[in-house]
Amino acid sequence: MxxxxxxxxxxxxxxxxxxxxxxxxxxxxxAHPRNSSSRAVVAGATAVSVGSVAWYTHLYGQLPFVGEMSANSPAENGLHPAAYPWSHKGWLDTFDHASIRRGYQVYREVCAACHSLDRIAWRNLVGVSHTVDEVKAMAEEVEYEDGPNDQGEMFQRPGKLADYMPPPYPNEEAARASNGGALPPDLSLIIKARHGGADYVYSLLNGYVDPPAGVEVREGLNYNPYFPGGAIAMARVLFDGLVEYDDGTPATTSQLAKDVVTFLSWAAEPEHDERKKMGLQAVIILSTLTALSLYAKRFKWTVVKNRKLLYNPPK
CATH class of the missing domain: 1.20.5 (Single alpha-helices involved in coiled-coils or other helix-helix interfaces)
Structure with missing residues (x-):
């Protein structure tokens, strides 16, 4: 027992x-699915946070609550340019093509003497600022080296639409020799290559002033507070009435700077207008597809989500 x-x-x-x-x-x-779901939520939130910080830093340069660390003084970094209301800055705004045409005229008559525009071909101007015949006529004014011919010799020919705009100097050494040792930068991507973009270039072109008391600029340089260090080799090049616009626009210094900066902004982003147009089309199409998907989802799942299960226990 x-x-x-x-x-x-x-x-x-x-x-x-x-x-x-x-x-x-x-x-x-x-508990395993709940833990997996929690980890997924944490990972997603982390990715969104890091992405937001990276995108804000890409747009504005630094976070508002993090101080900027620099080994140079503000004067050595250059005066920060003001933010100007450019007509193409909005999400749905496009370039002012009349300003692009005037800006090319300023570049051709003033800037092209020292600065190249290597990434822009004559054909890029067609339909943007000039007609085909106008661009052909401008291209034919320039002689390009081509060849070899049947005798194996190089020859000169008039330019055509497929040619790129000619540089002012044959090589870097010639450019430095003509500018006191300074190398004039190529202007194709100058707007994208400088912090501040169009605002910086516009402020630089209008920023030539006499050096303040106590500031000495060595011979061959010019004082400009927007340029890092304050001393720039390029002298002031824009003056009132320097260019006579074809459309009669008053050629003030600020107008000349505004037009040439608009032209250089287009040169840095020739696809700007088309990209915004395609972006708007993509938003419309994706919004329509999203609405249709939500409607189809509710239509297909309405029976499942609204059904009620009733348990009748056996008697």
Whole structure:
């Protein structure tokens, strides 16, 4: 009788242990999806936070609550330019093509003497600022070296639409020799290559002033507070009435700077207008598809989501 009682007690203990282990396994398997979901939420939130910080830094240069660390003084870094209301800065705004045409005239008559525009071909101007015939006429005014011919010799020919705009100097050494050792930068991507973009270039062109008291600029340099260090090799090049616009626009210094900066902004992003047009089309199409998807989802799932399950226990 004693052995029977001990056997029953041992069986109860074994059964309770089995149920405990089964419950633990069930609890662990049921908790696993919740843990996976929590980890996914944390990872998603982290990715969104890091992406937001990276995008803000890309747009504005630094975070508003983080101080900028620099080994140079503000004067050595250059005066920060003001933010100007450019007509093409909005999400749906395009370039002022009349300003691009005037800006090219300023570049051709003033800037092209020292600065190249290597990434822009004559054909890029067609339909943007000039007609085909106008661009062909301008290209034919320039002689390009081509060849070899049947005798193996190089020859000169008039320019054509496929040619790129000619540089002012044959090589870097010639450019430095003509500018006191300074190398005039190529202007194809100058707007994208400078912090501040169009605002910086516009401020630089209009920023030539006499050096303040106590500031000495060595011979051959010019004082400009917007240029890092304050001393720039390029002298002031824009003056009132320097260019006579074909459309009669008053050629003030600020107007000349505004037009040439607009032209250089287009040169840095020739696809600007088309990109915004395609972006608007993509937003419209994706918004329409999203609305249709939501409607189809609600239509297909309405039966499942609105059904009610009723349990009738057996009598």
């Amino acid at each position: 004693l052995f029977t009682r001990q056997a029953l007690q041992a069986g109860r203990i074994a059964a309770s242990g089995t149920r405990a282990r089964a419950g633990a396994r069930f609890a662990s398997t049921s």
